[in-house]
Every structure is written in structure tokens, then in C-alpha cells.
Amino acid sequence: MKITAIDCFGYSLNYAHGEYVMSGSRAATSEVGTLVRVRTDEGLEGWGEITPLGDLYLPTYWAEVRAALHTLAPRLIGADPTNLSGIHRIMNGTLLGGGFAKSAIDVACWDLLGKAAGLPVSVLLGGVLQEDFPLYEAVPLRTPGEMAAFVSERQDAGIHRFQLKVGGNPHDDIARTGAVVDVADRDTLIVADSNGGWNLRAAQIAVRGLADFPIYIEQPCRSTEDSIFAMRHSALPLVLDESILTQQDVFHAKNVAGAVSINIKISRVGGLTQAARMRDLMQELDLMVSVEDAWGGDIVTAAVSHLAASTRPENFQNASFMNDWTDGHVAGYAPRSVGGRGSAPTGHGLGIEVNAEGLEVVFSVTDGAR
DSSP states (O other): OOEEEEEEEEEEEEBTTSOEEOGGGOEESEEEEEEEEEEETTSOEEEEEEOOSTTTSSSOOHHHHHHHHHHHHHHHTTSOTTOHHHHHHHHHHHOSSOHHHHHHHHHHHHHHHHHHHTSBHHHHTTOOSOSSEEBOEEEOSOOHHHHHHHHHHHHHTTOOEEEEEOOSOHHHHHHHHHHHHHHOOTTOEEEEEOTTBOOHHHHHHHHHHTTTSSOEEEOOBSSHHHHHHHTTTOOSOEEEOTTOOSHHHHHHHHHTTOOSEEEEETTTTTSHHHHHHHHHHHHHTTOEEEEEOSSOSHHHHHHHHHHHHTSOGGGEEEEOOHHHHBOOOTTSSOSOOBTTEEOOOOSSBTOOOOOOTTOEEEEEEEGGGO
């Protein structure tokens, strides 16, 4: 099989609950998404997606992603998309960095590999170990009452895992968390996520004030080292996210930081290939695994679902279905959650049918353009 064309499409994804607010006044109502379609000489096509959450959350933004894709695409024409190691050698030999753009191509190639093999991606990732799995939702940074009301409403919809956005004034964050704990059901899991927004002083004040709550603390400071310092005297379980990029970081997270869980964002680590390797290592180290991406719609959700479904239940914390958070429904709102739980499609590849009608055509590179 050979790649004959790579098409890049754009679209906008609106947040389903109005405004999504994180620490540092980072907020989103709508984001710019980029879809990648890889076409082949056998008539099969694979889809990937990369949608950054604004310009300040992770070190990329939509225009940079599209520029990187425009650089990578011509070099991939003629390559075998089912040879994932070969695809990454070409991409890495073309562009140093650019992992977010490479992620979309990587996912599209997994989609093609599954279609060529006649198997779902979850089977190729090791096999389905969870027919369904728990989902979480993020609670935007608002007043304590508003955040508690959000949790109460979503609990009624079946969600029992929440990631509270904190990382502002530590005393306000303690009040926000306390208000949510007061309305949480007995089985509800709560993570207070600063997204690296606290400085050391604020983090230590917050961690001390949260000490008696039944919660996790996620990424209190931007770096792993500062997060270690902030949690030095705390018994609360630590989750790391944005500062974990490689398998070596996974070892560091457990053996130095003392983290109990890591949140893997597929695009942040460069695609499903690397995310699956990190997931497997985390399981062997007996860490808890969370699976998601920064933002996105149906394609991102499908990729997350296959990685989640093939994760050991005893090491699985939760996943997010971004198409519940946004209106990015380019595949008919599939896969879809049911009662706060998700599952992976059973069709070949990602198992979804993407409709490109109405999408902005950003560029198209074909074998005639080599």
C-alpha cells in the first residue's frame, strides 16, 4: 500500500457548556481544528485530528500545526502508511519537533492499518480489555457555587469523575474544591487540576488547605520538579499531565515525583504509537492511566476510545470523550458515551465514517506534487 494524497481540512469546535476556563485566565469558547485524510493507491483512507486548546495551553497552535503538516505531507507521498515505524522515520527525518502535527498523521495511519487488516485499532493495540470504561468531565474554573452546580448536574447525567479547574488564588481554589466535595456522590472521583497554574507559594498554600479532602492533585506547577516541591509534605495522591512527554518522564514521575497516575494526551506525546508505548510502561509500573487529548471532536474521541478500551481495567482511571464537550461531530457524533461511560467502535480502523462535506480545504498534496 502507498500513500497517494494527504488532505488537510479545517473546522471550528465550540465548547458545549459556554466558556471553558482554566488557570491563568486561559479560556475557550471555540477552537480551530485540523483534520488530516491520508489516501492510498488501494482506495482506503485514514483520518487523524489535531485541535490545540488555544495558544497558551501547550507549546503549539493551529497555524503552526498546519505549517508543519504542509512540510511533512510531500515527503510521505509514496510511503506505506501501514508501516508505522517507517512513517515516523520519514517524519522525524523531515522535521525536528512538530509532534502535534505528526500525531494527526500517526492516527490516520493507525486508521489505515486497521482497515487494511480488517480489525479495530483497539485489537491492534493489544486487544479489548474493557467493553466500556468510565469517563470524566472537566469543571471550568468559576465560583464555588457554579462549580458545585455543574457537578450536580453532570452527576445526574451519569458522570462520576470530575477534573476541577483550579490554579488561581489558592484560598479561592480551596473554597471551590470544598463546594464540589460537599455535593459529590460517595463514588465520585475528584481531581483538582491546576494545569501548572500555581507558582510554588500558591501551590503549597493550596495543597495544605486541601489536605483533608478526598481528592487527587493534578499538575500543581508547570514542571515536574516544582510539582515535587509543592507536594513534598502532602499525603494527597499526585497526577501528572503536561510535564510528561516521554517514557523516561514516566519513570521519573513514579520513582522521583511519587505520582500515582499520569494523564496521557495523544497529541501531546506525538500520536497513538507513543501513547500506547507509554500506556504499556505505566501499566507495568502499576501506575493509573488516564487517556484523552487537549481538544477535538469525533476523530480524537475515537482514537482515545481505542487506547482506553485496550488498557487494563485495574490500571485505568478514566478517559474523556471530547465530542461530548464540543460540537465537532464530523462522524455523526460517534463514538457516543452512554451514562457516563464510553466504548470503542467495533468497525475496522477507528471504526467511524468521516464526512468531509462543508469542511474548509486547507491544502491537498498528491503524488503528482512530489
